[in-house]
Amino acid sequence: MAFSDLLHGRPLIAILRGVAADEAVRISHAVWDSGIGRVEVPIQTPEAIKALRAVAAAGATRDEVVGAGTVVNTTLVDVALDAGAGFTVAPGLDEDVWQASLTAGLPHLPGVATATEVHRAMSLGAEWVKVFPAGALGPTWFTAMRGPFPQARFVATGAIDAGNVGDFLRAGVVAVGVGGSITQPGGVEAIVEAVRHHM
Numbered sequence: 001m002a003f004s005d006l007l008h009g010r011p012l013i014a015i016l017r018g019v020a021a022d023e024a025v026r027i028s029h030a031v032w033d034s035g036i037g038r039v040e041v042p043i044q045t046p047e048a049i050k051a052l053r054a055v056a057a058a059g060a061t062r063d064e065v066v067g068a069g070t071v072v073n074t075t076l077v078d079v080a081l082d083a084g085a086g087f088t089v090a091p092g093l094d095e096d097v098w099q100a101s102l103t104a105g106l107p108h109l110p111g112v113a114t115a116t117e118v119h120r121a122m123s124l125g126a127e128w129v130k131v132f133p134a135g136a137l138g139p140t141w142f143t144a145m146r147g148p149f150p151q152a153r154f155v156a157t158g159a160i161d162a163g164n165v166g167d168f169l170r171a172g173v174v175a176v177g178v179g180g181s182i183t184q185p186g187g188v189e190a191i192v193e194a195v196r197h198h199m
Contacts, residue, residue: 006156008039011037011175011199012031012192014038014039016055017069024055029058034089036195038065043071044070052085067085067086071108073096075102077097090109093131094110094169102161108126129153132168132177136158142173161178161181162181165195179184185186
């Protein structure tokens with residue numbers, strides 16, 4: 001499944017970093033219930049891999065595809081596949097990780113932060129790219145990049161919350177990755193409402 005299918009009508013990726021398995025499953029169900037979100041679990045620790053397994057298993061009962069985040073080497077591609085992930089995400093652009101993910105049958109969302117990286121990602125065949133850290137780059141970065149890269153599909157990630165998500169969506173991003181704020185009490189509801197307002 002390509003990102004054009006994974007994120008069609010779902011402009012929200014909930015990033016559950018450092019969240020225990022049971023809580024990650026609870027938040028994931030809330031995101032899925034909204035009908036506009038996917039879930040990504042960064043896999044930097046054994047506890048995070050356990051959480052990914054739990055979320056992927058819960059997603060399978062609802063035909064929901066779950067992503068593995070912070071996949072920064074080819075070993076983690078194998079870990080992601082074994083844990084049940086359906087796609088991988090990285091903070092940067094690594095050609096080996098890109099190729100390993102595609103070989104494993106997992107669509108990969110590489111991270112970019114410069115025009116050079118966007119260009120390189122496009123040359124590899126990555127139409128969809130994660131822009132990180134979006135909060136530091138600001139919405140105008142996306143407005144500027146849409147000129148030379150009209151075919152790029154930007155997923156803004158990093159310091160996105162209910163208060164600024166509209167600025168990024170208006171700047172032309174096709175999806176937002178939301179981490180810390182979505183794991184707070186009421187976080188899912190707040191970000192879902194804000195995203196829906198700008199869909």
